[in-house]
Amino acid sequence: MTRDLRAQIGTAVGCDLVPLTHDQKHNNTHFRGDRDGVPTLFIKVTDSPRSYTTEVGAHTLLHTRDLPTPTLHAHGDLGLNRHWLAYAWHDFTPFAATPESVEEAGRLLGRLHTATRGESSPHLRTHDAIPNLIDAKIALVAEFDAPLARRIRALRDKLLSTPAAAHLGDERCLLHGDMGWRNLHLDADGSLWIFDFEHAAIGHPLLDFAKLWDRELDSPQVRSLFLDGYRKEQREVPIDTAAIGAVRLWAAAGIFPYARPRDDQDFEQHAYLILERLEREVSGRP
Known part of the structure; x- marks a missing residue:
């Protein structure tokens, strides 16, 4: 510069x-x-x-x-x-995932979603309904890997056939877009702050769990603490594992059109891992 x-x-x-x-x-x-x-x-x-x-x-x-x-x-x-x-x-210190801070991180995301419920903005991308988001990713994958697209579609059909699909409708709020520990810091008083909204959008609140679930919330114990905090602030949209599965599928399906042309095998392998996890979950296998 x-x-x-x-x-x-x-x-x-x-x-x-x-x-x-x-x-x-x-x-x-x-x-x-x-x-x-x-x-x-x-x-x-x-x-x-x-x-x-x-x-x-x-x-x-x-x-x-x-x-x-x-x-x-x-x-x-x-x-x-x-x-x-x-x-x-602000003089910040990096986030450390203690039980107390993980629960507070969940509360903070819940506060964000509740405080901005129903909002819209001409300056932010507005996401379509979650089933339509998945279909758009499937169409992109089908252009270069038809068997993979069929595999994703089969998962989509199973996940959206559950009662949880009813919770994937028109609910809207401000999404952080890249929720994770690296975008959380503590101030001098120990209070938790959230920043870096360069991937923000308007959409269904569960979309902020799409990457988070298989990354920072991969541990069942950490996931439980985070959800406990989130539910204390955001009570309008149920957190159902099938509904979360749908947004995870959207995130995983979106990796392939990005990673395949760039030969990013590690990123693509992460997407395959999520697909395998979802297939085990919908079939009831451990």
Whole structure:
């Protein structure tokens, strides 16, 4: 990033920019904004216009919700599809998955979903109904692997034939889009905060469990603690394993069109693992 662009951001926010990190995966560059030597802002520069628009749209909904997420103070355009966002600075420590913190993480996600229930936004992607989301992924998979598409469709039919399918209708809220431990931090008082809404969307609340279930919540004990917390804040949508299975299937099916062209065998193997787990679950096998 050139000194001229750094100076441009620094002038806009009235801070001296101190380089922090560069996220090569997402091509984001991070700075601390200091005023008179005091950390004041966390500044992210992104080359993704979609991520930028999504974060701004999400914080438009969040700023009146009294949820523990850093305030977006300013944002701007640097040209050539590059943008910056300036958040209030906080001295955070990384999330550690203790029983108490896992339950609190569940409560925090439940609060997010409850506080934004029924919301919409012209700046955020709005997900279709979950059965339609799965069908769209199956259609993509069928273009390069017909047997795999049939396997996914068979799982879809079994999962959506259960009473849990009735809970996959028109319920809508703000989704974090990438809920996980890496996007949770503790402040100096030990309170849990959630951040990084660059994958946010509007959709059914269970969609935030799609990746989480087979990743951070892979352990039954951790899963139980998280769900206990979530249910204390979000009581309108039942957490049914078949309904969760449907959103997990959507997530797994979506991996194949991404991983196959990139020859990302590890990511594709993760998707196959989820399919195998779902097949055992629907058949009642251990």
